[in-house]
Amino acid sequence: MDDQSPLLKTPLHALHVSLGARMVPFAGYDMPVQYPLGVLKEHLHTRAHAGLFDVSHMGQVIVRARSGNNADAALALEKLVPVDVAGLGIGRQRYGLFTNDDGGILDDLMITNRGDHLFLVVNAACKEADFAHLEKHLGASCEVTPIRDRSLLALQGPKAEAALASLAPAVASMKFMDVIATPILGVECIISRSGYSGEDGYEISVPDETAEALANALLAIDGVEPIGLGARDSLRLEAGLCLYGNDIDTGTTPVEAALEWAMQKARRIGGARAGGFPGADRILAELDKGASRRRVGLKPEGKAPVRGHTKLYADENGGSELGEVTSGGFGPTVEGPVAMGYLPVGHAANGTTVYAEVRGKYLPVTVTALPFITPTYKR
């Protein structure tokens, strides 16, 4: 990303400004980091009621088999992800990872089987590279079509179902990771029951021209507040969810990142379609024997937040550097500091104490199971 290029705006930009948001550059977009409520109260509001997030900066892309058979698109995509795409039912969504030849992670994404095509949602900072990656490797057998005229809104929290069902009754009966197409305000939206907060909720792909009307309709509902990127980050951290570029990147493998759950049996050794994705040799070996380091939850014992890039040591006086924190801050629901980072497997067991270097002191931090909160996904 060229730092000199002008910031892009989502279709909700004017609405954010009118709501009093503090705008910051994020992945090339001018985005709301917080509204007047503030990060702490926005976080707590989302867990207690419902929060509306503008995630229109993320990439949306359709992959459609030239043969007309969606199974061919699924098999084509499986060449890029260690995920069982062919086994994904119609109207179902699944988390996935684009891997590289070294077994590193190029991006993480959501994959949906929409019946006659696949619908993918990828990270904002990676989207143009992802579109090119898909075109390069799938272009011969599939039409790869980035969607540049639809916004993406997320509605998260215990009141999300009632709020969205008041505009689109069909969403009430959806389960976690279901995806449907249904009209809202007279236009067809693609709605998944998923998100990035640890709460029940939805993500709504809506035509750009209707995005602001939809946001306003949701914000008019009692209990729905606009939530910025600041609280989005603290919510996902408490939920133990990775942020691409912080917790996972081309230097981390899926097994190091503790994302084995995203790689189904069909793609593992002995599975029906084992391997066949970039970096399969290393990733399959690590699935079998484990990796030498692992992403873990870290709970600082004191009150001081331990931020990203903080170094971690085995000894309380800073001896034996082990790794570093990849995401860390204050968890408003936990009411204390929370973090995640990478440790050698010998130090990665829950309950292990390591030491984080913060302003010249070595603060004890306990390896802790993720997530820090109990998710409320509607399974």
Add this chain to the structure above:
Amino acid sequence: MLKFTSEHEWLKIENGVATVGITTHAAEQLGDLVFVELPAAGKSFAKGADAATVESVKAASEVYCPLDGEIVESNDAITADPSLVNSDPQGAGWFFKLKLANPADADDLLDEAAYKELIA
């Protein structure tokens, strides 16, 4: 005597000792504080040195020592409850008391009118 710095601190100076805190404007910009670390009594700082740390959900920020001096007291109430800094930044949310090395240095700081102009 009430003085201000361009780093958004206030100083209430009595008998060569400055009670120091962050301004209402600074507290609003930082957002809800969740952690405060204060210097121990007896510690000396030069003007501009990092004397305290404040953290919001999102980020950590340093609070600079506004003048040369020695800490004579710090406000344990805000380490126990950082939200005091947001609710009463220029009162109960004070940070520390600083015995000034050269009380006359305070003359160079901003008065309230100049500070208000700075943040306007």
